[in-house]
Amino acid sequence: MENDRIASQNIEIQENFDWPALSKYKKENHEMSLKPNSGKRIIFMGDSITEGWSALDPEFFKKKDHINRGISGQTTPQMLIRFRADVVDLKPNSVVILAGTNDIAENTGPSNVKMVTDNIFSISELAITHNINVILCSILPVYRYSWKDISDPPSFICEVNNLIKFYCENHGHRYVDYFSTMANEKKGLGKDLSEDGVHPNEKGYKIMSKIIQPALDHK
Numbered sequence: 001m002e003n004d005r006i007a008s009q010n011i012e013i014q015e016n017f018d019w020p021a022l023s024k025y026k027k028e029n030h031e032m033s034l035k036p037n038s039g040k041r042i043i044f045m046g047d048s049i050t051e052g053w054s055a056l057d058p059e060f061f062k063k064k065d066h067i068n069r070g071i072s073g074q075t076t077p078q079m080l081i082r083f084r085a086d087v088v089d090l091k092p093n094s095v096v097i098l099a100g101t102n103d104i105a106e107n108t109g110p111s112n113v114k115m116v117t118d119n120i121f122s123i124s125e126l127a128i129t130h131n132i133n134v135i136l137c138s139i140l141p142v143y144r145y146s147w148k149d150i151s152d153p154p155s156f157i158c159e160v161n162n163l164i165k166f167y168c169e170n171h172g173h174r175y176v177d178y179f180s181t182m183a184n185e186k187k188g189l190g191k192d193l194s195e196d197g198v199h200p201n202e203k204g205y206k207i208m209s210k211i212i213q214p215a216l217d218h219k
Helices: 002-015 026-033 058-062 076-086 113-129 153-171 202-217
Strands: 042-046 066-070 094-098 133-137 174-176
Touching: 026 076, 042 076, 058 066, 076 113, 094 113, 094 202, 113 133, 113 153, 133 153, 133 202, 153 174, 174 202
Parallel strands: 042 066, 042 094, 094 133, 133 174
Antiparallel strands: none
């Protein structure tokens, strides 16, 4: 399974003490720095949900100047550390940030709403400092994490999403709301959109691609 392969690869990176996984895209980043920049690069920064997108909806990335910089299992502090190497140094026009679900699942320790949003907002401010347009995404719906018993993930997710939306409204950033369209009656991902209730399947990614497209087309 693609997600298992990705997770295994990234566990190996973390075991080598590269906590933010700066080595994962080091080669690709160097190669990209040598290529002409069209001025239309859009980098997708995130965790396994972003990383798996290229495999299950490859056409979304192949036909455009879209660059995937998702890393399975990552939390927002890890993304904040690697943001310069994986985004700023590539000089994109825009960055799409989809982050926070692994913070809620406590992948790198306990978290709360403020910790998650503080990191997401810091990433956004770093982007703006370097003249990169910011597109912030809602966390996808999750009713239960299979690997961690977390109390009431839907409420945590909704709180974070509401603050992200409010932040976008007050800072002129684009907000992409996956949650409202993809959530089922339990405020989770249904079996038609996900095998494990966290990661989208092919149908789920097709829906995400459709939802985000207007934000990418926005000038």
